[in-house]
Amino acid sequence: MDAHQALLQNIGKYVSLTQAEQDAVCQAFHPTELKKKEYLLEAGEYSNHMRFIASGCLKLFRVDDAGNEHILFFGMGGWWVNDLYAYLTETPATYSLQAITNSVVLQIHRHDLDRLFDEIHMMDRFFRMKTQKGYVALQERTTRTMSLSAEQRYADFVKRYRDMEQQIPQYMIASYLGVTPEHLSAIRSKNTR
Amino acid sequence: MDAHQALLQNIGKYVSLTQAEQDAVCQAFHPTELKKKEYLLEAGEYSNHMRFIASGCLKLFRVDDAGNEHILFFGMGGWWVNDLYAYLTETPATYSLQAITNSVVLQIHRHDLDRLFDEIHMMDRFFRMKTQKGYVALQERTTRTMSLSAEQRYADFVKRYRDMEQQIPQYMIASYLGVTPEHLSAIRSKNTR
DNA sequence: CGAAAATTTGACATGACTCAACTGGAGTGG
DNA sequence: CCACTCCAGTTGAGTCATGTCAAATTTTCG
Numbered sequence: 001m002d003a004h005q006a007l008l009q010n011i012g013k014y015v016s017l018t019q020a021e022q023d024a025v026c027q028a029f030h031p032t033e034l035k036k037k038e039y040l041l042e043a044g045e046y047s048n049h050m051r052f053i054a055s056g057c058l059k060l061f062r063v064d065d066a067g068n069e070h071i072l073f074f075g076m077g078g079w080w081v082n083d084l085y086a087y088l089t090e091t092p093a094t095y096s097l098q099a100i101t102n103s104v105v106l107q108i109h110r111h112d113l114d115r116l117f118d119e120i121h122m123m124d125r126f127f128r129m130k131t132q133k134g135y136v137a138l139q140e141r142t143t144r145t146m147s148l149s150a151e152q153r154y155a156d157f158v159k160r161y162r163d164m165e166q167q168i169p170q171y172m173i174a175s176y177l178g179v180t181p182e183h184l185s186a187i188r189s190k191n192t193r
Numbered sequence: 194m195d196a197h198q199a200l201l202q203n204i205g206k207y208v209s210l211t212q213a214e215q216d217a218v219c220q221a222f223h224p225t226e227l228k229k230k231e232y233l234l235e236a237g238e239y240s241n242h243m244r245f246i247a248s249g250c251l252k253l254f255r256v257d258d259a260g261n262e263h264i265l266f267f268g269m270g271g272w273w274v275n276d277l278y279a280y281l282t283e284t285p286a287t288y289s290l291q292a293i294t295n296s297v298v299l300q301i302h303r304h305d306l307d308r309l310f311d312e313i314h315m316m317d318r319f320f321r322m323k324t325q326k327g328y329v330a331l332q333e334r335t336t337r338t339m340s341l342s343a344e345q346r347y348a349d350f351v352k353r354y355r356d357m358e359q360q361i362p363q364y365m366i367a368s369y370l371g372v373t374p375e376h377l378s379a380i381r382s383k384n385t386r
Numbered sequence: 387c388g389a390a391a392a393t394t395t396g397a398c399a400t401g402a403c404t405c406a407a408c409t410g411g412a413g414t415g416g
Numbered sequence: 417c418c419a420c421t422c423c424a425g426t427t428g429a430g431t432c433a434t435g436t437c438a439a440a441t442t443t444t445c446g
Contacts, residue, residue: 064340072332085329121314128321135328136278139265142335146371147257150434171392178339183434185394343402363425376402378426392443399436409426416419 003031003054003104010052010078014129015122024119028112034058034099040081041097047086049107053079056103057164059172062095071176073141074100076164080130101167150179151187196224196247196297203245203271207322208315217312221305227251227292233274234290240279242300246272249296250357252365255288264369266334267293269357273323294360343372344380 001009004026011017017025029052034040040058041047053075060081061071072095075081086093087110108116116123144153154177158165165173174184194202197219204210210218222245227233233251234240246268253274254264265288268274279286280303301309309316337346347370351358358366367377 062336062340068340070336070339072336084325084332088325088329117318121317124314124317124321125310128317128324131321131324131328132277132281135324135331136281138328138331138335139277142331142338143255143263143265145335145338146263147255147261169392180435181393182395182436186434189394373403374425375404375427379402382426387446389446390444392441394441395439397437399434401432401434403432404430406429407427410424412421412423414419414421416417 001054003106004029006054006077007052007106011126015126017120017122021120021122025116025123028116029106029108032105032107034103034105036099036102038099039096040099040105041083041093041095043094043096044092046090047083047093048090048110049082050087050110050113051081051097052106053077053081054104054106056105057100057167058097058103058105059100060095060097061175069175070178071172073138074161074164074168074172074176080134100172145178150177150183151191153177153179154184154187194247196299197222199247199270200245200299204319208319210313210315214313214315218309218316221309222299222301225298225300227296227298229292229295231292232289233292233298234276234286234288236287236289237285239283240276240286241283241303242275243280243303243306244274244290245299246270246274247297247299249298250293250360251290251296251298252293253288253290254368262368263371264365266331267354267357267361267365267369273327293365338371343370343376344384346370346372347377347380 007029008017008022008025011025031054032040034056040051043063055077058075058081059071060073060075060083061069063069081097083093083095083097085091086095113123117127144156148156154173157173157177161168170184170188171181174181177184179187200222201210201215201219204218224247225233227249233244236256248270251268251274252264253266253268253276254262256262274290276286276288276290278284279288306316310320337349341349347366350366350370354361363377363381364374367374370377372380
């Protein structure tokens with residue numbers, strides 16, 4: 001499907017826009033194609049765009065002081081991704097955003113998005129609802145991280161990301177789950193046996 | 194300070210409302226006083242209100258299948274708290290909300306809030322921005338949980354909640370940090386020595 | 387095909403948990 | 417106002433989950 005169509009459909013699930021509004025939205029979002037391993041945002045850069053994944057798969061991650069990578073989540077088609085803190089505060093990003101598979105992303109500059117917010121009440125509402133949904137998802141993830149064992153978290157991950165599990169290398173899943181690749185390997189072999 | 198004043202001030206940090214809008218907002222929010230240990234919401238109930246803490250301190254937590262309590266965060270004056278998933282989906286709450294100290298909370302019913310959203314564009318914007326900020330805070334917490342040791346997380350907690358640390362019993366801090374009370378006790382005694 | 391990257395395996399180390407006993411302070415009722 | 421109870425916090429011994437490191441194996445991809 002066309003990237004802009006995917007965007008309108010995503011928005012349409014929450015609010016209704018007039019044709020003129022839809023046109024204004026489409027004009028403000030610009031598509032970017034990413035090849036596997038390409039960066040959309042690197043820690044240290046400024047994040048001046050909101051980003052909608054039309055297709056493909058990206059990861060949002062941070063590298064800690066010890067050099068370990070921690071993946072916050074995998075974004076798929078239909079997800080919005082960003083280092084939101086860096087975007088909101090206009091400070092250098094502390095997270096990076098990188099393509100895991102070839103992807104198409106729609107980006108809107110802060111300037112254009114703020115204009116849309118002023119012109120279209122429903123855009124404020126859409127982003128409110130989207131952010132609320134994202135908040136809920138993150139809260140669930142946090143709770144699971146705190147209350148489940150590594151083995152349970154992996155089982156849960158497989159369920160949750162059933163369709164993408166194949167495309168994501170195992171060491172990234174380990175990073176997402178907060179365990180070492182070795183330990184995840186051990187968990188898997190134990191469960192297969 | 195008056196609870197409604199605290200609310201208007203909180204909103205005013207993000208958006209401007211006319212006097213009429215401010216009046217409409219104040220009328221829609223109803224204050225509740227809570228004594229220490231009183232529940233504002235219990236798992237299983239429906240959450241039909243958005244809640245603003247005017248003063249005091251509450252905890253948002255979930256009890257897992259094994260009966261262990263996991264505290265997601267401590268809410269203080271100026272925070273908004275809820276089981277957002279339960280609110281948004283109108284399903285029974287899986288989290289509970291309980292006062293740690295005597296508190297005053299302003300509540301608005303879903304019905305009234307939705308009306309405000311329709312009448313006042315800036316209310317959509319305010320909640321968008323508030324939710325974004327909450328999302329960012331939660332993301333930070335998640336990253337810290339994944340990348341820091343229990344000892345580091347405790348040090349970080351003390352810094353972050355400096356003013357409230359005294360009022361929160363240690364076993365709740367342990368629950369927030371995701372460690373057992375015994376282990377937190379060991380960490381503290383090690384650091385004091 | 388060959389090199390680099392990802393995964394597996396195993397030995398060992400350690401952080402955090404469990405359980406049980408003990409201490410000390412904050413109510414509470416006689 | 418004392419004795420008692422209850423709850424939070426501490427301590428320590430033993431255990432378990434997960435991490436570290438190193439090497440072997442498999443897969444990917446130029």
